[in-house]
Amino acid sequence: MAGTVTVPSASVPSTPLLKDELDIVIPTIRNLDFLEMWRPFFQPYHLIIVQDGDPAKTIKVPEGFDYELYNRNDINRILGPKASCISFKDSACRCFGYMVSKKKYVFTIDDDCFVAKDPSGKDINALEQHIKNLLSPSTPFFFNTLYDPYREGADFVRGYPFSLREGAKTAVSHGLWLNIPDYDAPTQMVKPRERNTRYVDAVMTVPKGTLFPMCGMNLAFDRDLIGPAMYFGLMGDGQPIGRYDDMWAGWCMKVICDHLSLGVKTGLPYIWHSKASNPFVNLKKEYKGIFWQEDIIPFFQNATIPKECDTVQKCYLSLAEQVREKLGKIDPYFIKLADAMVTWIEAWDELNPSTAAVENGKAK
Amino acid sequence: MAGTVTVPSASVPSTPLLKDELDIVIPTIRNLDFLEMWRPFFQPYHLIIVQDGDPAKTIKVPEGFDYELYNRNDINRILGPKASCISFKDSACRCFGYMVSKKKYVFTIDDDCFVAKDPSGKDINALEQHIKNLLSPSTPFFFNTLYDPYREGADFVRGYPFSLREGAKTAVSHGLWLNIPDYDAPTQMVKPRERNTRYVDAVMTVPKGTLFPMCGMNLAFDRDLIGPAMYFGLMGDGQPIGRYDDMWAGWCMKVICDHLSLGVKTGLPYIWHSKASNPFVNLKKEYKGIFWQEDIIPFFQNATIPKECDTVQKCYLSLAEQVREKLGKIDPYFIKLADAMVTWIEAWDELNPSTAAVENGKAK
Numbered sequence: 001m002a003g004t005v006t007v008p009s010a011s012v013p014s015t016p017l018l019k020d021e022l023d024i025v026i027p028t029i030r031n032l033d034f035l036e037m038w039r040p041f042f043q044p045y046h047l048i049i050v051q052d053g054d055p056a057k058t059i060k061v062p063e064g065f066d067y068e069l070y071n072r073n074d075i076n077r078i079l080g081p082k083a084s085c086i087s088f089k090d091s092a093c094r095c096f097g098y099m100v101s102k103k104k105y106v107f108t109i110d111d112d113c114f115v116a117k118d119p120s121g122k123d124i125n126a127l128e129q130h131i132k133n134l135l136s137p138s139t140p141f142f143f144n145t146l147y148d149p150y151r152e153g154a155d156f157v158r159g160y161p162f163s164l165r166e167g168a169k170t171a172v173s174h175g176l177w178l179n180i181p182d183y184d185a186p187t188q189m190v191k192p193r194e195r196n197t198r199y200v201d202a203v204m205t206v207p208k209g210t211l212f213p214m215c216g217m218n219l220a221f222d223r224d225l226i227g228p229a230m231y232f233g234l235m236g237d238g239q240p241i242g243r244y245d246d247m248w249a250g251w252c253m254k255v256i257c258d259h260l261s262l263g264v265k266t267g268l269p270y271i272w273h274s275k276a277s278n279p280f281v282n283l284k285k286e287y288k289g290i291f292w293q294e295d296i297i298p299f300f301q302n303a304t305i306p307k308e309c310d311t312v313q314k315c316y317l318s319l320a321e322q323v324r325e326k327l328g329k330i331d332p333y334f335i336k337l338a339d340a341m342v343t344w345i346e347a348w349d350e351l352n353p354s355t356a357a358v359e360n361g362k363a364k
Numbered sequence: 365m366a367g368t369v370t371v372p373s374a375s376v377p378s379t380p381l382l383k384d385e386l387d388i389v390i391p392t393i394r395n396l397d398f399l400e401m402w403r404p405f406f407q408p409y410h411l412i413i414v415q416d417g418d419p420a421k422t423i424k425v426p427e428g429f430d431y432e433l434y435n436r437n438d439i440n441r442i443l444g445p446k447a448s449c450i451s452f453k454d455s456a457c458r459c460f461g462y463m464v465s466k467k468k469y470v471f472t473i474d475d476d477c478f479v480a481k482d483p484s485g486k487d488i489n490a491l492e493q494h495i496k497n498l499l500s501p502s503t504p505f506f507f508n509t510l511y512d513p514y515r516e517g518a519d520f521v522r523g524y525p526f527s528l529r530e531g532a533k534t535a536v537s538h539g540l541w542l543n544i545p546d547y548d549a550p551t552q553m554v555k556p557r558e559r560n561t562r563y564v565d566a567v568m569t570v571p572k573g574t575l576f577p578m579c580g581m582n583l584a585f586d587r588d589l590i591g592p593a594m595y596f597g598l599m600g601d602g603q604p605i606g607r608y609d610d611m612w613a614g615w616c617m618k619v620i621c622d623h624l625s626l627g628v629k630t631g632l633p634y635i636w637h638s639k640a641s642n643p644f645v646n647l648k649k650e651y652k653g654i655f656w657q658e659d660i661i662p663f664f665q666n667a668t669i670p671k672e673c674d675t676v677q678k679c680y681l682s683l684a685e686q687v688r689e690k691l692g693k694i695d696p697y698f699i700k701l702a703d704a705m706v707t708w709i710e711a712w713d714e715l716n717p718s719t720a721a722v723e724n725g726k727a728k
Contacts, residue, residue: 119483142661143576145538145630146545147564154562155555158548159577159611161661162654174509181510184522191519198518200511202564207574212507213523247523266509290526297506297525 016044017131022105024127025097029053031060034111039064041115041125045107048097050075053089070096082350085343090236091216092245095344098223098230099351105134106227107220109271116178116272119199129269130173130220133203137167138263140208147202148265171226171262172253175218176200177273182215184243184290185283188276203267208258211300214250218271221253224355225262228312229253231344234337235285241333242285247293251300256315259305288331295330299323313345320345380408381495386469388491389461393417395424398475403428405479405489409471412461414439417453434460446714449707454600455580456609459708462587462594463715469498470591471584473635480542480636483563493633494537494584497567501531502627504572511566511631535590535626536617539582540564541637546579548607548654549647552640567631572622575664578614582635585617588719589626592676593617595708598701599649605697606649611657615664620679623669652695659694663687677709684709 024042026032027050035042039062047067051059055071075096076083086096091110098106107127116124136150141164149156149165156165181196206212221230229252232245257264303322309315324338349355388406390396391414399406403426411431415423419435439460440447450460455474462470471491480488500514505528513520513529520529545560570576585594593616596609621628667686673679688702713719 143570143574143630145540145576145579146560153558153560155545155547155551155558157577158546158551158579158607158650159614159657160548161657162550163658176509181519182522183519184524186526187519187522194517194519196510196517198565200564200566201562202566206507207571209573210507210571212509213521215509215522243522250523266507286522293523293525294527 017128017135018105019044021103022046022107022127022131023048023097023101023103025050025094025101025106025108026111027052027091027094027097027108028059028111029057030111032062032111033060034114035062035065037115040123041127045127046103048101050093050097052091052093068100070100078351079347082343082347085231085234085340085347087232087235087239087245088237090239090242090245092232092235094216095230095232095245095249098227099348101223104222104224105131105220106223106230108216109219110217110273112274113177113217114272114274116270118270119201124269124271126175126218126269126271127220129203130175133173133265133268134170134220134222136170138170138205138265139164139167140205140258140261140263141168143207144205147204147267151203168261168263169222169225170265171222171257172214172264173220174206174212174214174250174264174266175220175269175271176267177215177217178270180273180276182213182217182273185279185286186290188279188282192276192279199270200267203265206254206264206266208261211251211254211297212264212266214246214253216246216249217273218269219246226253226257226312227352227355228345228348229256229316231316231341234333234340239333240331241288241292243282244286244289244293247289251296252316252319255300255303255305255319256312259309259315260312292330296327299326313349316345317342381492381499382469383408385467386410386471386491386495387412387461387465387467389414389458389465389470389472390475391416391455391458391461391472392423392475393421394475396426396475397424398478399426399429401479404487405491409491410467412465414457414461416455416457432464434464442715443711446707446711449595449598449704449711451596451599451603451609452601454603454606454609456596456599458580459594459596459609459613462591463712465587468586468588469495469584470587470594472580473583474581474637476638477541477581478636478638480634482634483565488633488635490539490582490633490635491584493567494539497537497629497632498534498584498586500534502534502569502629503528503531504569504622504625504627505532507571508568511568512629515567532625532627533586533589534629535586535621536578536628537584538570538576538578538614538628538630539584539633539635540631541579541581542634544637544640546577546581546637549643549650550654552643552646556640556643563634564631567629570618570628570630572625575615575618575661576628576630578610578617580610580613581637582633583610590617590621590676591716591719592709592712593620593680595680595705598697598704603697604695605652605656607646608650608653608657611653615660616680616683619664619667619669619683620676623673623679624676656694660691663690677713680709681706 320341
């Protein structure tokens with residue numbers, strides 16, 4: 001079928017896919033021992049490590065990995081006053097890595113995520129699955145009941161319009177988690193022992209017009225198509241909120257993908273999420289978000305981007321203005337966030353002058 | 365969790381769920397030997413058999429099943445001139461069974477569908493899974509990445525608004541098929557040997573605003589909530605089209621569910637679809653539909669139902685008028701179909717005087 005991606009079926013492909021076109025972005029405050037487990041899959045790729053917290057601390061990276069590492073001093077030096085848009089003491093700092101990457105694709109993963117096994121007991125090469133997801137089209141305009149129609153052994157079912165079978169370009173691939181599910185603090189507290197043991201063998205497109213909670217733990221995207229929308233907001237140190245960085249990026253990104261007719265997938269691959277974060281600490285970080293999201297989500301559900309916005313940057317700046325105007329009424333934090341969204345785009349364009357000049361997204 | 369349905373885990377529950385509140389509707393032209401395989405699961409329930417084709421033929425039903433059977437003569441006698449809305453020589457005739465049922469729930473299944481096995485080798489009680497789907501809420505307003513949040517071992521993920529966690533009432537449960545997938549004639553022709561072998565262990569809500577191709581092979585619904593929208597249209601004998609009966613019902617039903625804030629689920633349960641229908645015969649039935657669906661789907665994507673329509677019947681009559689006005693321009697068939705949609709509602713209300721008088725759907 002048109003659009004099917006043929007990928008070697010061994011978990012460690014002899015020639016790693018997109019070896020020179022993908023960066024792995026990892027935010028961390030500790031030594032990266034977790035990379036040992038990922039070595040067979042990650043070693044061929046370049047890593048961008050964003051060190052959060054005390055820049056004087058030395059982060060150890062296992063031997064043999066090709067990486068660049070940025071701490072807070074580096075971020076301040078590179079961005080100058082615009083560094084204010086990059087969060088501190090929060091994994092939201094990872095988006096600095098998206099900005100300095102020079103590659104077409106980014107995969108980002110948390111340092112408490114390990115290699116999961118599929119039901120046959122085989123190690124899951126999460127990165128390879130993300131690449132498959134990104135290189136095959138999405139189906140945002142109509143729902144296919146047999147899930148990803150581009151996968152081997154599947155197709156579009158009866159009643160699926162033929163004009164839509166080419167699908168849309170895929171901008172984002174959102175992977176899931178076995179073991180510790182990505183729950184909020186209240187759910188963690190109510191169900192402290194719940195583990196996700198269900199391996200759902202599916203990849204699906206999040207339909208156009210539908211928002212979803214995007215988790216940053218196990219996520220890949222096409223920088224050229226959607227990079228400037230992947231801003232993880234102002235969280236952590238000095239901010240009234242945390243743990244909404246990936247959610248914020250997901251809502252902004254999805255509205256822009258819908259506007260530019262780009263696709264977003266969720267499902268496979270799974271990673272093994274090793275340990276639950278402290279629900280009491282999480283509740284403190286989240287509690288304003290828990291209130292605010294009741295307004296934020298209707299805001300994004302109703303947000304429309306003007307037709308003339310034909311690049312991700314233009315779309316994002318339009319959203320920033322809407323955030324200022326509509327969410328600014330809820331709390332002054334959103335005015336600060338809207339300013340930071342504008343700064344983020346300025347910084348992005350400064351570090352990515354070639355993509356700033358050309359058309360992004362739809363027009364590409 | 366609120367909304368979780370506790371159901372015995374054995375495949376044959378000692379007390380069958382909803383035994384006196386559910387009818388099984390089967391359209392057929394042949395002896396119902398396929399029921400032997402379903403006996404452990406179906407025998408406690410009442411069957412409504414709609415005999416298509418020659419009414420002089422005798423359909424044999426295996427011993428021990430409780431059933432009523434209607435042939436074309438019965439349909440003509442019961443509905444009089446309104447029988448014109450019920451298709452002949454097409455499985456669309458099944459919707460007559462929905463109309464004469466006196467139960468709250470309907471499960472409909474084709475006579476070439478057998479019991480499938482789950483990955484552990486256990487027989488799947490499809491009916492039990494449909495009932496679980498119908499008795500637990502749906503989540504049409506926001507997407508949950510871990511699929512059905514009401515299922516044991518799952519929940520709403522971080523970033524899911526708390527105000528939406530009660531979900532919506534579930535009106536429809538759409539099950540899938542192992543072995544022969546539900547492909548259209550062109551896809552059958554291109555991939556004659558494709559079989560669906562992937563068991564995806566998930567139930568999900570089709571988001572609000574998203575249309576999907578509803579297949580009538582393995583389908584359950586809440587008659588009280590959505591029954592009058594489950595009209596399978598004019599197909600088969602004397603009509604220019606076939607094999608779009610369930611699609612038509614699915615599109616109408618989904619637009620109405622979205623309007624009334626009702627939920628539609630798809631995924632589990634699987635049945636084993638035993639044999640592919642003849643793709644050449646199918647192509648003849650389908651080819652007009654293949655063209656027309658290119659206009660029909662945008663029509664339904666853009667259809668809006670006036671606020672004052674607060675029953676399924678009112679919604680359906682509004683849709684019928686829109687079909688007449690907008691799709692009537694494509695082909696006179698749609699004028700005839702719009703007339704039949706009105707006749708269907710008249711016939712429904714005649715046979716269901718109590719539900720005709722009370723409010724359906726949202727207002728209930």
